[in-house]
Amino acid sequence: MLAALFCIAAVLGFHAGDEPYIVTLPWYEIFSSAARAVAGTIHNPFGLFGARVSVFFIRVLLGYPMLLPLAGFLVLGWRLFRTKPLDPALLFLVYTLLMALDLSAMFGLSAAPFADVMSGTTGRMMASFLSTIIGYPGAWALTTVIGVLLTFYMGWEFITDTIARVSAFFAKASATVRMIRAERTRKRREKEEMQARKKAERMAVVLEKERKKREKKEQRAAKSTPPKPKAAAVEKPVKPPVSLRDEEPESAPPPPPVKLPAIEPIVIPAEVEEIQAPEPAIVRSEEGPDMIINPGVREAEADLDERKLKVRTHDHVQYRFPSIDLLQRPKDEDESYDERHLAETKDRLLEKLRIYKIEVIRIATTVGPRVALFELELAPEVKISRIKSLENDLAMAMASSSGGIRIIAPIPGKNAIGVEIPISKPRPVVMRSVLQVEKFKNNTMALPIVLGKSISNEVVVDDLAAMPHLLIAGATGAGKSVAINVLLTSLLYSKKPDEVKFVLIDPKRVELKPYKLLKDHFLPKIPGMEEQIIVTDPQKAVSALRSVVREMEHRYEMLEKCGVRNIGEYNRKMKDEAMFYLVVVVDELADLMITAGREVEEPITRLAQMARAVGIHLIVATQRPSVDVITGIIKANFPSRIAFQVASKVDSRTILDVSGAEQLLGSGDMLFQSARMSKPERIQCPFISLTEVDAITEFIGDQPPLKTECILPEPPSSNGNGFSSGLDQDRDRRDAMFEEAARLVVLHQQASVSLLQRRLRLGFSRAGRVMDQLERNGIVSAGDGSKPRDVLVKNEDSLELLLRNLD
Numbered sequence: 147m148l149a150a151l152f153c154i155a156a157v158l159g160f161h162a163g164d165e166p167y168i169v170t171l172p173w174y175e176i177f178s179s180a181a182r183a184v185a186g187t188i189h190n191p192f193g194l195f196g197a198r199v200s201v202f203f204i205r206v207l208l209g210y211p212m213l214l215p216l217a218g219f220l221v222l223g224w225r226l227f228r229t230k231p232l233d234p235a236l237l238f239l240v241y242t243l244l245m246a247l248d249l250s251a252m253f254g255l256s257a258a259p260f261a262d263v264m265s266g267t268t269g270r271m272m273a274s275f276l277s278t279i280i281g282y283p284g285a286w287a288l289t290t291v292i293g294v295l296l297t298f299y300m301g302w303e304f305i306t307d308t309i310a311r312v313s314a315f316f317a318k319a320s321a322t323v324r325m326i327r328a329e330r331t332r333k334r335r336e337k338e339e340m341q342a343r344k345k346a347e348r349m350a351v352v353l354e355k356e357r358k359k360r361e362k363k364e365q366r367a368a369k370s371t372p373p374k375p376k377a378a379a380v381e382k383p384v385k386p387p388v389s390l391r392d393e394e395p396e397s398a399p400p401p402p403p404v405k406l407p408a409i410e411p412i413v414i415p416a417e418v419e420e421i422q423a424p425e426p427a428i429v430r431s432e433e434g435p436d437m438i439i440n441p442g443v444r445e446a447e448a449d450l451d452e453r454k455l456k457v458r459t460h461d462h463v464q465y466r467f468p469s470i471d472l473l474q475r476p477k478d479e480d481e482s483y484d485e486r487h488l489a490e491t492k493d494r495l496l497e498k499l500r501i502y503k504i505e506v507i508r509i510a511t512t513v514g515p516r517v518a519l520f521e522l523e524l525a526p527e528v529k530i531s532r533i534k535s536l537e538n539d540l541a542m543a544m545a546s547s548s549g550g551i552r553i554i555a556p557i558p559g560k561n562a563i564g565v566e567i568p569i570s571k572p573r574p575v576v577m578r579s580v581l582q583v584e585k586f587k588n589n590t591m592a593l594p595i596v597l598g599k600s601i602s603n604e605v606v607v608d609d610l611a612a613m614p615h616l617l618i619a620g621a622t623g624a625g626k627s628v629a630i631n632v633l634l635t636s637l638l639y640s641k642k643p644d645e646v647k648f649v650l651i652d653p654k655r656v657e658l659k660p661y662k663l664l665k666d667h668f669l670p671k672i673p674g675m676e677e678q679i680i681v682t683d684p685q686k687a688v689s690a691l692r693s694v695v696r697e698m699e700h701r702y703e704m705l706e707k708c709g710v711r712n713i714g715e716y717n718r719k720m721k722d723e724a725m726f727y728l729v730v731v732v733d734e735l736a737d738l739m740i741t742a743g744r745e746v747e748e749p750i751t752r753l754a755q756m757a758r759a760v761g762i763h764l765i766v767a768t769q770r771p772s773v774d775v776i777t778g779i780i781k782a783n784f785p786s787r788i789a790f791q792v793a794s795k796v797d798s799r800t801i802l803d804v805s806g807a808e809q810l811l812g813s814g815d816m817l818f819q820s821a822r823m824s825k826p827e828r829i830q831c832p833f834i835s836l837t838e839v840d841a842i843t844e845f846i847g848d849q850p851p852l853k854t855e856c857i858l859p860e861p862p863s864s865n866g867n868g869f870s871s872g873l874d875q876d877r878d879r880r881d882a883m884f885e886e887a888a889r890l891v892v893l894h895q896q897a898s899v900s901l902l903q904r905r906l907r908l909g910f911s912r913a914g915r916v917m918d919q920l921e922r923n924g925i926v927s928a929g930d931g932s933k934p935r936d937v938l939v940k941n942e943d944s945l946e947l948l949l950r951n952l953d
């Protein structure tokens with residue numbers, strides 16, 4: 147590589163002025179005293195030797211086209227240095243050599259002034275030979291055709307690949323710059339919003355002070371008015387116009403007019419005037435405090451198609467990520483809200499609170515995709531416990547025919563209550579809009595999944611690997627299947643087929659059908675159930691789950707051997723033998739629990755308890771949120787849960803431990819609870835249609851399959867639960883590829899899982915198992931972290947003897 151680099155630099159440093167000295171200086175005299183005498187006059191930056199090399203390449207060989215094969219050598223050296231497979235680099239080297247010959251012959255045919263440095267003696271000789279035999283036009287035609295054919299058949303892939311890499315590099319760089327800019331804008335906007343909010347608060351205080359001052363003046367004025375004997379009622383102080391404490395019964399007669407001193411105009415400080423800027427909007431109110439409408443989060447958008455779409459898998463298959471254009475654009479991008487409806491709702495809320503004698507000093511609202519959250523800050527003397535006891539009454543009092551009202555009392559850490567109320571003009575959330583954000587495009591999560599949009603319109607993206615398992619429950623038709631499609635689609639848009647695999651269990655037989663098309667890319671095979679790409683039979687589902695448990699046990703052994711604690715560390719250490727993540731999706735746990743009960747609960751619990759560290763994660767959905775399906779033990783091991791609309795408070799408690807899901811609106815309106823959240827968060831799940839799912843799966847299914855098959859371990863027989871005993875049986879049973887693998891490692895005297903993967907086209911797990919069997923049978927040494935194993939059998943004869951004895 148260094149030699150190629152030096153030659154390229156020397157050729158680029160070629161200077162015609164050096165020629166007279168060099169032609170008289172043969173190679174063997176380069177270190178002589180005569181050479182030293184001319185050294186001072188050499189122009190080439192690499193001295194005498196550089197000049198000698200450049201003259202040789204340019205004058206004697208092929209001229210400047212020699213740079214092409216030199217670049218070919220450079221690529222070859224680089225791949226050697228990185229210990230990567232050499233086949234593509236060798237092909238490129240042959241291509242560059244042939245192209246250099248062809249180009250220098252072409253330049254040899256031309257009469258251009260620079261033709262001599264572009265063709266060299268060899269090029270000119272080829273040109274004169276060709277023109278003598280087939281004439282000038284014939285020679286031109288032949289060299290052109292050869293050049294085109296060579297490029298088309300040998301160099302095209304490399305050229306397009308290089309262009310793609312370069313453009314991906316620039317796209318990444320520009321995305322980073324855009325992200326930094328967006329981040330700065332976001333921070334600035336946040337700061338402005340914070341300032342505006344503070345100003346609004348200050349304004350509220352100023353207004354409150356002015357109001358109190360006015361009240362006092364009015365009271366003083368009323369007192370100083372001489373009493374009129376026949377009009378005792380007028381002695382009553384005038385009630386302040388704005389207060390929730392204003393508890394005068396509606397039937398009371400209006401106070402008679404009193405001549406009040408002229409009210410001083412309220413001087414609004416300059417800074418308060420600024421608040422009337424559009425963000426945040428303020429809804430003025432004649433009764434009760436003004437309402438601030440929070441602007442909500444504006445997500446930084448990003449074009450997902452600008453990332454590198456064409457990638458290579460570990461087994462060197464080209465894979466293309468699905469384009470964002472397979473997803474439909476939102477029909478209506480109108481982000482406006484109905485301010486009148488908000489003001490009316492706020493008035494209704496205050497009216498109800500007034501009945502309970504609760505004073506509100508500040509109101510703010512955030513308008514989400516389907517509901518608005520009203521945050522009501524209470525006067526300091528109002529006790530939170532009182533609010534808690536009123537929670538149900540308030541919900542009933544505000545109840546609308548469509549439901550959807552949820553009370554959060556108190557909002558964690560605040561003396562405020564939150565009331566979520568459906569808005570009159572819902573804003574649909576579609577899959578495309580939640581994927582086209584910086585947050586998703588530039589995420590560094592192991593398994594990024596989009597959950598939807600929060601009430602503040604923030605796109606919620608979480609890492610399934612950190613969750614580490616997800617339970618989804620809700621009544622039929624509430625949006626579970628759409629949510630599962632959303633989760634799987636998020637992973638398909640961000641992960642390559644060698645990074646993640648799915649085991650799909652669908653007792654309902656219809657929901658996950660479209661994913662059949664992913665069989666050559668994302669779905670591993672399970673021995674004994676090859677015909678069931680998506681597992682639909684409950685008994686087979688048990689076997690599939692047991693097979694995953696085996697895989698988990700096997701992965702633990704691999705981590706132990708490598709001396710690491712989790713998949714992240716393992717993949718960092720064993721880059722070429724990285725483990726893929728495995729996501730197990732069960733759509734309808736109830737159907738499985740009814741037919742297989744304990745048999746299914748056991749592997750699910752085992753996986754939920756242990757599989758996190760080895761990159762196996764569960765997504766389990768059910769439409770029956772009852773305790774016989776979501777048992778205590780399952781619940782305890784699924785700290786992250788999603789509840790869609792359910793029929794009763796009891797169901798909501800079964801899923802989330804709190805009520806609230808019974809008040810949801812359906813159609814993707816959900817509550818998400820994770821281990822790190824104190825209260826569930828309301829999120830609108832994006833919508834993705836079956837047509838879109840079909841388009842994505844067809845797009846992936848049409849691509850060339852991976853070379854290595856991914857096969858999970860054979861599940862233990864269904865008699866008894868013997869997971870660990872199954873492991874011992876597996877030790878005794880040798881893989882069908884065992885002998886072939888043994889011959890391969892002995893022939894190459896090299897033992898690595900990636901060699902078995904590549905040469906025998908085995909999946910990662912299976913290759914790992916075969917390697918373990920080779921170790922147990924004394925063919926290779928035990929693995930020691932990242933150090934390669936030794937091959938203990940030194941020749942093929944000894945191996946054949948050993949194999950015969952094994953049988």
Ligand SMILES: Nc1ncnc2c1ncn2[C@@H]1O[C@H](COP(=O)(O)OP(=O)(O)OP(=O)(O)O)[C@@H](O)[C@H]1O
Pocket residue numbers: 620621622623624625626627628629769813814815830831832833834
């Ligand atoms: N996120 C969403 N946005 C808009 N509409 C939705 C959303 N999710 C679901 N829907 C609507 O609700 C319908 C039913 O959704 P889905 O099939 O996901 O329900 P489900 O909970 O899986 O029902 P089941 O348990 O019967 O399979 C969808 O066809 C769609 O019209």
